[in-house]
Every structure is written in structure tokens, then in C-alpha cells.
Amino acid sequence: MKALRGMKDIAFEEAKKYLYFLDIASNIAKNYGFSYVETPILEETSLFKRSVGNSSDIVNKEMYQFIDKGGHDVCLRPEGTAGVVRFFISNKLDRVQQKYKFFYYGPMFRYERPQKGRFREFHQFGCESFGEASVLEDYTIIEMIDAILKKLNIAYTLEINSLGCNECMPSYKERLVNFLEDKKEKLCQDCQRRITTNPIRTLDCKNNDCKTILQEAPKLPEYLCNNCKKDFELLQKLLKENNITFTINPKLVRGLDYYNKSAFEFVSNELGAQGAIAGGGRYDKLVEYLGGRATPAVGFAIGIERIIDLIKLPNEPREGFYFGAMNDEGVEKLLPLVKEIRKNKKAILEYTPKKLKAHLKAADKVNAKYCVFIGEDELQNDTLWLKDLEQKEEKILTTQEFLQMLK
RNA sequence: GUGGGUAUAGCUCAGUUGGUUAGAGCACCAGAUUGUGGCUCUGGGGGCCAUGGGUUCGAGUCCCAUUAUCCACCCCA
Numbered sequence: 001m002k003a004l005r006g007m008k009d010i011a012f013e014e015a016k017k018y019l020y021f022l023d024i025a026s027n028i029a030k031n032y033g034f035s036y037v038e039t040p041i042l043e044e045t046s047l048f049k050r051s052v053g054n055s056s057d058i059v060n061k062e063m064y065q066f067i068d069k070g071g072h073d074v075c076l077r078p079e080g081t082a083g084v085v086r087f088f089i090s091n092k093l094d095r096v097q098q099k100y101k102f103f104y105y106g107p108m109f110r111y112e113r114p115q116k117g118r119f120r121e122f123h124q125f126g127c128e129s130f131g132e133a134s135v136l137e138d139y140t141i142i143e144m145i146d147a148i149l150k151k152l153n154i155a156y157t158l159e160i161n162s163l164g165c166n167e168c169m170p171s172y173k174e175r176l177v178n179f180l181e182d183k184k185e186k187l188c189q190d191c192q193r194r195i196t197t198n199p200i201r202t203l204d205c206k207n208n209d210c211k212t213i214l215q216e217a218p219k220l221p222e223y224l225c226n227n228c229k230k231d232f233e234l235l236q237k238l239l240k241e242n243n244i245t246f247t248i249n250p251k252l253v254r255g256l257d258y259y260n261k262s263a264f265e266f267v268s269n270e271l272g273a274q275g276a277i278a279g280g281g282r283y284d285k286l287v288e289y290l291g292g293r294a295t296p297a298v299g300f301a302i303g304i305e306r307i308i309d310l311i312k313l314p315n316e317p318r319e320g321f322y323f324g325a326m327n328d329e330g331v332e333k334l335l336p337l338v339k340e341i342r343k344n345k346k347a348i349l350e351y352t353p354k355k356l357k358a359h360l361k362a363a364d365k366v367n368a369k370y371c372v373f374i375g376e377d378e379l380q381n382d383t384l385w386l387k388d389l390e391q392k393e394e395k396i397l398t399t400q401e402f403l404q405m406l407k
Numbered sequence: 408g409u410g411g412g413u414a415u416a417g418c419u420c421a422g423u424u425g426g427u428u429a430g431a432g433c434a435c436c437a438g439a440u441u442g443u444g445g446c447u448c449u450g451g452g453g454g455c456c457a458u459g460g461g462u463u464c465g466a467g468u469c470c471c472a473u474u475a476u477c478c479a480c481c482c483c484a
């Protein structure tokens with residue numbers, strides 16, 4: 001029996017890191033005014049077809065899609081934004097003239113070939129901000145990710161780009177397609193296909209021939225309209241002023257169709273080929289596109305598995321109590337004490353009678369702060385032997401004294 | 408979907424040009440003058456060598472297939 005391909009159990013060290021990350025990320029998100037939302041893992045397939053877009057492989061071949069018993073075309077969510085936007089619209093929040101900020105986390109599913117940092121079930125932590133058109137929000141979101149990664153002690157490089165808006169993007173795309181059509185025969189198979197499916201992706205091609213050809217290609221930032229250009233410059237200014245180092249990557253294209261204007265990606269160089277640890281950007285058209293009232297929005301997602309790979313957990317301090325005895329009678333005497341402690345502290349009771357030495361070893365192994373032991377003497381005198389494993393101090397106590405000590 | 412690598416103890420891996428009872432480290436259990444932890448030492452339990460075929464007197468070792476897994480392409484967090 002094994003977990004399915006590309007899926008795995010999160011336990012032990014990884015589970016600790018998972019919770020550690022969630023704790024830090026959620027708290028920072030709350031400090032930035034985001035509130036928690038949990039949306040269903042299963043959604044209508046059309047939601048993703050319309051939002052993530054047709055040019056994306058995610059929708060074309062990577063979705064866990066099926067017809068449910070009611071005949072509905074549904075799928076496991078391959079990403080988080082679409083669901084949150086669907087929630088936003090179906091609760092008619094687009095009708096309220098107000099700003100809404102949400103954070104979420106949970107499993108996402110993509111039927112891909114697994115490799116380092118890539119799984120079929122993976123977890124994302126994300127934030128979505130609705131109703132705020134100012135580029136200050138774009139900046140703030142980047143600042144927030146920076147704060148999370150700094151707190152986790154994770155090194156990264158930040159790449160930013162502007163994808164333009166409805167005014168400047170289409171004309172750029174046209175220019176690029178014209179350029180690509182001219183060189184079509186020299187491009188690799190993938191890029192030839194991309195000319196029609198997603199021309200901007202060609203900028204990102206790793207094929208060496210394509211790379212040299214595309215150096216001549218029109219550069220996106222040079223074709224931005226005045227408005228987009230102004231915002232992009234302000235974003236850079238704010239990042240600089242706040243000591244967030246970045247590079248402009250004119251080839252940075254987000255994989256999902258809904259992005260416009262600011263796009264960014266946080267990359268780690270310690271992860272191999274799947275180095276993106278966080279990515280996001282603005283998506284001002286998506287709410288309207290999914291049937292809501294036009295609402296500007298910006299957001300991001302962090303890949304939790306990739307973050308977990310980079311987290312170094314701080315040393316855990318000794319915590320709680322370990323109880324053991326030398327015979328069955330002693331173990332039974334410990335039972336009510338353990339119950340008492342568990343009301344507000346961690347306590348572990350070993351049921352198997354052992355020698356003191358074995359208990360001390362075991363207490364050490366579970367990282368307990370105290371070891372409580374009942375041996376022959378203690379049983380006879382109705383006392384407890386207690387050792388502080390950190391301070392290496394030991395005491396003989398009555399049950400009363402012990403309970404008193406806890407207060 | 409396309410390449411390449413790997414598959415031996417719970418984990419990480421050795422295993423010579425095919426040759427007798429398959430090894431180490433970690434982990435686990437038990438001991439080292441009677442009740443004192445993290446270190447050390449000694450001993451112990453644990454393996455259908457991924458599965459199915461083939462070559463051979465003889466296969467963990469060579470060949471083929473299957474499956475799983477890893478890395479890369481692709482895609483993306």
C-alpha cells in the first residue's frame with residue numbers, strides 16, 4: 001500500500017515545518033489586514049477554464065476532472081485564486097463598494113509528472129486583495145511576502161515585470177507574433193506551437209537557438225502605455241526605497257492567463273529546476289470576466305512544499321513531563337497525575353515498567369523537560385522522584401507537593 | 408507526454424572480473440558491580456536483494472520486460 005503517484009503524507013519533521021510556516025504566514029497576513037477564507041476543493045470545471053485560461057497546460061491536460069453523479073463537470077482545484085474570486089462574486093461582494101482581503105491555504109491538484117519540488121497534490125498559501133487599484137497594494141503584497149520569507153530565514157531573488165493592460169498588451173502581442181512568424185522555421189517545435197497558443201511564453205524558452213533569436217524580439221516593458229509605465233516605475237521606486245532588491249525580467253510571464261500589469265516571482269536557487277517559491281500579480285479583469293462587477297485585484301500564492309524544503313526549524317526547547325515506573329503498581333499510581341497535568345501541559349506516560357536508566361533515556365528521547373519516576377523506595381514511602389532534565393536537579397516529592405509545584 | 412538514472416535491513420548506502428552462511432552506519436532492544444539521561448563499549452533482533460522471465464553448473468551481480476521512484480524537458484507554486 002502506497003500513496004498515489006505524486007502524492008505524499010506530511011508527517012514528522014515536515015509536518016512541524018508545515019505548521020511552523022502556516023503560523024508565521026497567517027499571522028503576517030492578518031497583520032496586513034487579510035482574513036481567512038476556505039473555499040471548496042472541488043469546483044465546476046468551467047470556473048478554471050474561464051479563469052486560468054485556455055493557453056495554459058494546467059487546464060488543457062493537468063486537471064483532475066470528472067463527471068460527478070449528478071452529471072456535473074467538476075474538477076479538483078489546480079490553483080487557489082479562481083475559487084476565491086468565485087466566492088467573492090457569489091457572495092456579491094463585488095456589489096459592495098469596499099475593499100476585501102482574504103488569505104487561504106490548502107491542497108491543489110495537477111496531474112503532472114512528479115519531480116523535485118513538484119507534486120500532483122501540493123499545498124499553497126495565498127492572498128487575494130479585491131477593490132484596490134493602487135500600485136501601492138502591489139508593492140505591499142510583495143513587501144508582505146518578503147516579510148514572511150525573512151521571518152523564515154529563506155533567501156530568494158525577486159523578479160518583477162509588467163504585463164501591461166488591455167490597451168498595451170494586445171498591440172505588443174501582435175508585434176511579437178509578427179516577429180515570431182518571420183523566424184518561424186528557426187524556432188524549436190515548442191515555440192512554433194506557442195506562436196498560436198501562448199506567444200509570450202516563447203520569451204522564456206530554454207532552447208539555445210530560440211534564446212539567441214529572441215534577444216532581438218520586442219521587449220514588453222518598452223511597449224507599455226503611459227499608465228502602466230507610471231505604475232511600474234512607482235513599484236520599482238517603492239521597492240528600492242524599502243530595500244527589497246529585485247531584478248526586472250522582461251521575460252517573466254505568469255502561467256495563468258488572468259494576470260495583467262504587475263507580475264512577480266520569488267525564486268530560490270536551492271531547489272533545482274522548480275525554483276519558484278512564490279508568484280503572483282495583478283488581475284484586474286478576472287472578476288468581471290467571471291461575471292462580477294469590474295473589480296481590480298492583486299494576489300499571490302506560495303508553494304508550501306517548496307518552502308518546507310528550505311525551512312530550518314529553530315531548536316525546540318525541552319517541554320512537558322515524562323512519567324515512568326519500575327513496576328505495574330507504580331504505573332497505575334501515575335495515571336491520575338498524568339491526567340491532571342494534561343489539563344494544560346504535555347505529559348507522556350510509559351506503560352511498560354523499566355529501570356530508571358531506561359526511563360531517563362526515553363525521557364531524553366521525547367525531549368521532555370521533567371522525568372517523574374516511581375521506584376521501590378517511592379512506592380514504599382508514597383513519594384515521587386522528579387528530575388529536571390535541563391537543570392539536572394532532582395527532588396523527592398509527595399503527590400500533594402508535586403501538584404502544588406505545578407501551580 | 409519525452410529523455411536519462413536508480414531499485415539490497417525501518418532509514419542512508421556498500422557488495423570487487425558472476426562463486427559457499429548478503430554487510431556497514433543510523434534507528435530499535437538488552438547488557439557494561441544492585442536507582443541516574445545525551446557520549447562510549449559489547450551483544451541481539453531484523454532481508455523472497457522491486458516483480459516476472461531469460462543466460463549459466465551457479466545470478467544481488469549479466470540480458471529482456473513490467474512496476475515504482477528520482478532528476479531533467481515540458482509546465483508552474
